[in-house]
Structure formats: C-alpha cells, structure tokens
Amino acid sequence: MNFVFDIDGTLCFDGKTIELDIQEAIEQLIVAGHKVIFASARPIRDLRPVLPGKFHHFQLIGGNGAFTSFEGKIECVSFDEDTKIELYSFIEKYNCSYLADSDWDFAYTGEQGHPIYHHINQVDAKNIQLKELNNLSKLVLFNVEDSLLKELATLPVSITRYKSEDIYDISPHGINKVRGIHNFGIRDFIAFGNDQNDKCLFEQAIHSVCVGTQDVKKYASEVIYKEDVAKRIRNFLRQDIPCV
Structure with missing residues (x-):
C-alpha cells in the first residue's frame, strides 16, 4: 500500500x-x-x-x-505570467508581507520572529528580490485584509488558510x-x-x-x-x- x-x-x-x-x-x-x-x-x-x-x-x-x-x-508548477503580474500588483497595492517560493530560492519580507521564518532552509538557498525569482510557484501572505481576499478570489489560484499561524497559502489553480x-x-x-x-x-x-x-x-x-x-x-x- x-x-x-x-x-x-x-x-x-x-x-x-x-x-x-x-x-x-x-x-x-x-x-x-x-x-x-x-x-x-x-x-x-x-x-x-x-x-x-x-x-x-x-x-x-x-x-x-x-x-x-x-x-x-x-x-x-508555477503561476502563469498573467497571474504572477496580478499577484505582484496586489502585493504592492496592499503592502503585503510575504514568503515567495521558487523551485529553490525564496523572497521573504515577513517578521523574523514568525514561526515560518525559522522553517526556511537558509543554508542552501538565498533570500532574493521577489521579481528576481526564476519562477513563482507558491506564495504565503501575512495579515491579509478581507478586500485583498476578494481580489485574490478572482484569480486562477488555490487559497488555503492556516488559522494557527494567521497566514494564507496561495498556489496555482488546481494545485x-x-x-x-x-x-x-x-x-x-x-x-x-x-x-x-x-x-x-x-x-x-x-x-x-x-x-x-x-x-x-x-x-x-x-x-x-x-x-x-x-x-x-x-x-x-x-x-x-x-x-x-
């Protein structure tokens, strides 16, 4: 089995x-x-x-x-180009803190005291600028406003909320x-x-x-x-x- x-x-x-x-x-x-x-x-x-x-x-x-x-x-699997551009726009509009993942490197702007920060393997990977990631496959947003959630719901993405950490996990649609x-x-x-x-x-x-x-x-x-x-x-x- x-x-x-x-x-x-x-x-x-x-x-x-x-x-x-x-x-x-x-x-x-x-x-x-x-x-x-x-x-x-x-x-x-x-x-x-x-x-x-x-x-x-x-x-x-x-x-x-x-x-x-x-x-x-x-x-x-990465976000398509149009969705990625929309996500960039929302992040700027709402001044979001985030963890963005590519196949290896990442971009992080959240608090260093957040539990998720301590889970990042920073020995083998680099924290680089969001738009410098080779691909964008996963996005974690912190302190998400209701208005942002409504806008995210218009995109072809899958959204998972983790109540204990107060974060929203955004993935390409169907993932x-x-x-x-x-x-x-x-x-x-x-x-x-x-x-x-x-x-x-x-x-x-x-x-x-x-x-x-x-x-x-x-x-x-x-x-x-x-x-x-x-x-x-x-x-x-x-x-x-x-x-x-």
Whole structure:
C-alpha cells in the first residue's frame, strides 16, 4: 500500500525533527513492502532538512503539490505570467508581507520572529528580490485584509488558510497534495495529516488518520493524538493490507 504522510503537526512537532520512534515505525512499513510518500506545505528546500537523509530519495511532495521530487530531482508548477503580474500588483497595492517560493530560492519580507521564518532552509538557498525569482510557484501572505481576499478570489489560484499561524497559502489553480500524488501515478493510498491542506488527502484516501483535533478531522476516517502516531503506523502492519 502507499502511505502518504504530512510532516508538520503529523510527524514533526517541533518544526525541526521527527521522533526516532516514528522514524522506526515508518521504516518498518518500508521493510514490510509498503511505499512511503511525504507530502508537505513546505517546499522541497525546507522539507529535506526535517527528513532524515535516508528518506531524501523518496517521492516527496512540497508546496502542497506545487513541487514534486524523486531521487533528488525537483519539478515544479508555477503561476502563469498573467497571474504572477496580478499577484505582484496586489502585493504592492496592499503592502503585503510575504514568503515567495521558487523551485529553490525564496523572497521573504515577513517578521523574523514568525514561526515560518525559522522553517526556511537558509543554508542552501538565498533570500532574493521577489521579481528576481526564476519562477513563482507558491506564495504565503501575512495579515491579509478581507478586500485583498476578494481580489485574490478572482484569480486562477488555490487559497488555503492556516488559522494557527494567521497566514494564507496561495498556489496555482488546481494545485494540492493529491495532484502531487497523481503526478507520481499513485491512486490508492492511506493518508496521515492534521490541517486544512490535508482535507483533499482525507477525501481521496481509502483510509485517513487525522493527528489532533483541528476542524479537518471531520473528513478523516479516524482521529488520534500525536503520542499515538508511531503506534498507529505499526498497527497497520498487523492488518491485512496489500503491499505495492
């Protein structure tokens, strides 16, 4: 079976590491013949430092589906030129703070104390000017006004709100984690997640596990707490689930 794991709030609870017990449970899935895919809102650039090196060559989905990586090769979907120009215009009009991602480098104007800033891999990537990015594949906006939301809704984009961080995640239209999974030719999967960007996973999975009690739990097959993650992964090994 294909197992799709979100990262932050699902496997990683400090923004930096995955507990050893959870790592070992995932490895047991692999040894048993199952396939593991990691799917995150983080771009691949920021996803790799959280994952142990032994998982870097796996199928990775970043930017909620805007980025995919396998065997270290990154592919991305960018905003079309007209949409990009409109986004530039809105940012200037509303004087927005933002995190903009390309396939590797980024542009950041938010506060350095914001949690998202500490997730950026600044060792291997550069913070450059927005319009100097080779491509624009993902945009996070801070302190968004209602009037800006209305204007964003007129564009061919996908918008996800993260209440806990008070940010809006903007991606090209139709981009989500399921799109990334389908890009790898995968249709049947079991999903672990915890936030609104995992709703699409829960709706498409043959079984889904929500970690924590956020609103998205109503779309999941079951709900567990973070201390139960490794145990729940291992429990799947005891079930009659076909391998890939």
